[in-house]
Structures are given as C-alpha cells and as structure tokens.
Amino acid sequence: MILGLYEAHLPISNKNRSIDFYSKLGLELAWEDEDTAFFWIEKEKSWLGLWEGAEHRLPYHPSIRHIAFRVSYKELKHSMDWLKTIGVEPVPFGRRSSVEPFVRANQGNASVYFNDPDGNSLELMCFVSVPEKFKSITDKLSFEEWENLIKEE
Known part of the structure; x- marks a missing residue:
C-alpha cells in the first residue's frame, strides 16, 4: 500500500x-x-x-523541525567538502562534539547534520550494511573508526 x-x-x-x-x-x-x-x-x-x-x-524538536535527505555512502563520506563549497557549516548531533559524519552500526545508517537559516535540523543520511557481529555497537563511530572495524572483518 x-x-x-x-x-x-x-x-x-x-x-x-x-x-x-x-x-x-x-x-x-x-x-x-x-x-x-x-x-x-x-x-x-x-x-x-x-x-x-x-x-x-517553535523550539527545535525532531518531530517538527527535522528532515533527513538520503545520499549514498560515498557522498556522505565527502559531505564535509560539499557542504563547505556551498557555504554550509555542519553541526554536532546530540551530545557529540564532532561535526564529522558518523556511523550508527546498531541502526545500519550514517549521518551528518547541518541547519537551514531558521535552525531547522537537516541531515544527510545513508544506509550502511552492517555485519551481524557489529549490530550491537551503539557508539557513534567516525567513518575512519567504522572502516577500520570493517577491514578487520
């Protein structure tokens, strides 16, 4: 349906x-x-x-002032450069201090965040294929950490 x-x-x-x-x-x-x-x-x-x-x-809340745009893993990996070329500053997600893209292995996705001129939260997001043994990882991993972990696979 x-x-x-x-x-x-x-x-x-x-x-x-x-x-x-x-x-x-x-x-x-x-x-x-x-x-x-x-x-x-x-x-x-x-x-x-x-x-x-x-x-x-309205105060920010993801249920009313957030949208995620789907991109490829490769595009997300290079999203910091792209955002810089269009004059957009990434922002940290939640309690993270880093603005770099990160992987959520337990959810099978990766993201980077930025805001529009009104403070609406925007996200570039992609699916990530996660081997079963890594699906319990709840830490948010940098792309470098993620790719090193997968290399060891």
Missing part, C-alpha cells in the same frame, strides 16, 4: 532566503506562492514544503 514518502514540511521565516538556501542544496523549486515554497526531493516522487510564518519560532 505505502510506496514511499510524498512530502514533508518545515516552518521558515523568510521564503526568499529559504529558496536560495534549498536551491544551493541542489533541490529544484517545484512551485511557490506568497508564503509557501515546495522543492522536489526526488522529482515527481517526493517534495519538501516550506511554510513562512511564526511557527519557525
């Missing part, structure tokens, strides 16, 4: 500034009106709605 995600939404304070930012990420503007803009995440499959209004002042 469910084929995938059609849309997600984020609150913003300035539509034009957000259009510039999300365009820098490589998303294509699908349409806009006076206080709303929609960007294709995957053209004709899923899009992101940006809604200008006072809701951008």
